[in-house]
Amino acid sequence: MKTFLIATMAAMAALAAAQQPVADHHTHLMSPTAVKLVNDPPLPEIKLPEDLARLLRAKEKGWNDKAALTALYTEDSLVFDFRETRWIQGRDEVTTYMSENFARPFRITPIAFGVEGKAGHIGVYFTRGEGDAAKHFGQALFSLRKGDDGAWRIVAEYPTFPGPQLREASTAEQLVAQLDEAGIKRGALLSTAYWHGSPLMRKTGGDEYENVKAENDWTVQEVSRVPDRLVAFCSFNPLKDYALQEIERCAKLPHVKGFKMHFGNSGVEVLNPEHAEKARRVFAAINERRLAIAVHLWTLEDTYGRKHAEAFLSQILTAAPDIPVQIAHFAGGGPGYTDEALEVYAEAIAAKDPRTKNLYFDIATVADGQPKEVLQKFAERIRQVGPARVLYGTDLGPPLARQSWMNFRMTVPLTDEEFKTIAGNVAPYFR
Numbered sequence: 001m002k003t004f005l006i007a008t009m010a011a012m013a014a015l016a017a018a019q020q021p022v023a024d025h026h027t028h029l030m031s032p033t034a035v036k037l038v039n040d041p042p043l044p045e046i047k048l049p050e051d052l053a054r055l056l057r058a059k060e061k062g063w064n065d066k067a068a069l070t071a072l073y074t075e076d077s078l079v080f081d082f083r084e085t086r087w088i089q090g091r092d093e094v095t096t097y098m099s100e101n102f103a104r105p106f107r108i109t110p111i112a113f114g115v116e117g118k119a120g121h122i123g124v125y126f127t128r129g130e131g132d133a134a135k136h137f138g139q140a141l142f143s144l145r146k147g148d149d150g151a152w153r154i155v156a157e158y159p160t161f162p163g164p165q166l167r168e169a170s171t172a173e174q175l176v177a178q179l180d181e182a183g184i185k186r187g188a189l190l191s192t193a194y195w196h197g198s199p200l201m202r203k204t205g206g207d208e209y210e211n212v213k214a215e216n217d218w219t220v221q222e223v224s225r226v227p228d229r230l231v232a233f234c235s236f237n238p239l240k241d242y243a244l245q246e247i248e249r250c251a252k253l254p255h256v257k258g259f260k261m262h263f264g265n266s267g268v269e270v271l272n273p274e275h276a277e278k279a280r281r282v283f284a285a286i287n288e289r290r291l292a293i294a295v296h297l298w299t300l301e302d303t304y305g306r307k308h309a310e311a312f313l314s315q316i317l318t319a320a321p322d323i324p325v326q327i328a329h330f331a332g333g334g335p336g337y338t339d340e341a342l343e344v345y346a347e348a349i350a351a352k353d354p355r356t357k358n359l360y361f362d363i364a365t366v367a368d369g370q371p372k373e374v375l376q377k378f379a380e381r382i383r384q385v386g387p388a389r390v391l392y393g394t395d396l397g398p399p400l401a402r403q404s405w406m407n408f409r410m411t412v413p414l415t416d417e418e419f420k421t422i423a424g425n426v427a428p429y430f431r
Contacts, residue, residue, distance in 0.1 A: 042125065247285045
């Protein structure tokens, strides 16, 4: 039975690989500036009182020595086993586990502490490397108790791994390498300049519009390194006063084929008449220049669904009748999608509504980690809108392009012919 399952999975993987997408219509890179926006800086190291610092030094030194660790834990100590998600209790069991837990030495970087009488705590990072190469690979909270001998011991330890998650800057060459691994020929690189105008993101300082321009310019610069493989989409918050100015500026830049907007991240509420009118003006200006639009319509509103899709269809999309409009994440936020919103577009397409003439849907992350019933409905909606309108995309990742296509190909219940159609789809802005 096991051999059969392995053979079946291998056959399915080979079939998925045989039908790789021609283009990835939804990719991003992390610029050095964008990294500063999304990464939470690690908490700074603090200086501990000598008796607490002594405890940590002893733990570092005895990291794999059960006898040395025994002196550092209380008789009734507890430690959380993050792999098995269970508590281990008792000094003997705890120190056995701790002495076998790490493959090589590490440093303990204290970031917080508190003491009240004979009770205390220390928050720490587990660290390897020095200076700029230092990496916090885990973090933990130690609960402490002071014994009658005046020594602090660990009464409970709660470690988590990995440590603080940090995005790293990426380049066009790295993106192309990922596309190559997946057998994908072209990619649409969507700028994240709208982050600078987002009410949800931290600020990097300086003039907001200058930051937006710099991010869009960086995206165009990266595309210029491999213009035969990538096209650029500039981006901005459509509610901002500089939106129309940035359309005018970006439209003149080389390799720019369109604009990306993220309604949720930008605080756009399509049911707000003022917001809808600003978005409509932006769509009209882009339509004038015959460039494409990729738009993330999902918002943070709990009620996002049918009425938002109807408002977009009637009040905003009509301002861009002559250009391709790509709705990201199948009208959801990804992973998964919002079926109530997608249904509006599916019904309009079925009714041959002229407003949907140039409407496309990318499926970036939609299939990732979804239950069977969602995947089944996803397949039904793909058939309703028509596979010819469905564009493959990956978003920022992970998963990266190769794994993302495998996820889609092996979990969504479509026919081989439908997969073949989607894999071969190339948006007009690539042509």
